[in-house]
Amino acid sequence: MKRFTLILMIAAISGVMITGCKKVEVATPVTPLPKTLNELKASDAFSWTTGNTVEVMITGLPTAVPVRATLTISLADGTILFSKLHPMDQNLTVSLTVPSTDKELTLKYGSVSYPVAIVNNQAAFSFIPVLID
């Protein structure tokens, strides 16, 4: 009998402990994926293209002498999306349509190329170098 009581007590305590540690499930609403296009509601802003409009922002460098060279912005496959003869001391913002699978652009100025990451549909580059001491 004593043994049975002990087992009951252990079971009860274990039950309390297990209950106390039980993770509280919070119901999260899950929107079922539409099965047909007729059920689909798309975002107002969705453009239905496989490209994104990427704003490329270039910060100029105040130069000691006038510097002009060819600026090109390219995709990873080498496709030139944009070219211009560009003064190095001028800022430039240009909106380009980039395949949504591309996460990086290549900016070439003169003979030097720079990779520029696309983050939140923006690609920022500065001719002012980052100092590494």
Added chain:
Amino acid sequence: MKKIIILTALTTLLSMTGLMAQVTLNCESGNRAIEQGNCWGFGATSYSNTAGLVISGSWSTKSNSLTNSAPTACWIKTPWMLIGNGNITFQTRLDGAGNGVSAKGITLWYIPYVAAAPYGEGTPVQFYTYDFPVFNVTTVRDISAPIPAAIQNSTSVYKIRVSFAGTGGNERAYSDNFIFPGTYWSDPANGCIPLAVIQDADGDGVPDAEDAYPNDPNRAYNSYFPAANHSGTLAFEDLWPAKGDYDFNDVVVNYRVQTVTNAANNVVEVFGRFVLRASGASYHNGFGFQLNGISPDKIISVTGNSIGGSSIYSFLANGLESGQTFANCIVFDDFFRLMPWSGSGIGVNTNPTAPHIPYDTLNVHLVFINNGIPAPGGTVANTQLLPGVFNYYIVAKKVRGNEIHLAGGLPTNHANTGLFGTLDDDSNTGTGKYYKTANNLPWGINILQGFDYPTEKTPINDAYLHFIEWAASAGAAYPDWYANLPGYRNQALIY
């Protein structure tokens, strides 16, 4: 014309006229990175605006503690220069009072250009030494170092290195107002190598090495959309304002655009390559594009499009459609005139059991500047003709007002806006919503990477198994839904 920069003549002329240029450093940018971008070099030397130590203005250079006697420990290097004559001058001080045992000094070196050497820098040659006194070292000293005869007015380029060195004590050197007689001769656009002789055969200001048309002064650059080596696909439904069957094959056209610009960054011409692939329709549909924001008088001519004899369109003398605020190019007026129905199945090239009709290609040429002379309306800058300006549409049923754009596409002047908001269309000129249903579904899609369209009457999501996830996520999920990857397609439902 070969443009040659004659270094000797330039430097000689400047010397004779007493106008020899100077390369200076006064640190007042407050940002050493700007000078570094201009090809200055700094070794263990920064900028400081510490009151009481700055020599003049708001900023001076500040070396690390001079505890190393090597000339490569703390230094400032000029950009590549054509060295003039006279004296190199600057001001300098230390930031400690001196303890009588410290030995601090400055040495000046010239560095010849050796193309094969790292950074192009040959072996430095020392030509000047200055030793700080051991007491009262915070006093500002005026340094004046004569340029050695070996490099005076040379046609070779050099850098000058100012090295700070020392032993004993932790004093730092502050310096300012550097003046180096000579001419700046670095190229920040080319990794700070010395300026080179520029070959520019057509004299348009774009070096031959960067010029896609080195012998044509009226052209300089090519750009492409969506890519240089492949086409994108435009795929339309044609029952607007009613929803269709979403097989997106009522008009299927591949497209690739090449834009040619000149050295003034204006558009010279545009080549549009359009490949007619399929029309799973019974209607006779046309296809064209509007250049949003570009007035028709900015274009000299349009050629290469295909318009039949009994067209519903009327045209200006330059080949653009008349009665439009913005330039409209009708690429073709009737798909079936160019690719006739085989007599089997619905339309052309959407039923795998029907005969395949060879694709037709139209190479459309829009001229903006001809032999250097722009259209009457003036020039169009390259930033005005980016891919987003091309507003593609079809004209269904040979009814001009029945134009159907990609989602959000601005209607042209000839669109029948009376159909907006009817049947399944939810276009609203007040809110700027165009060619979408109430649930924002489109009548056209644009696949930049190219697209194998579904067979007739196959909803696109049956053929492409992640299309709905892509659309429901506004493009975030499965951005490559069109790819030929395992689990992505039902190949049997793709033409």
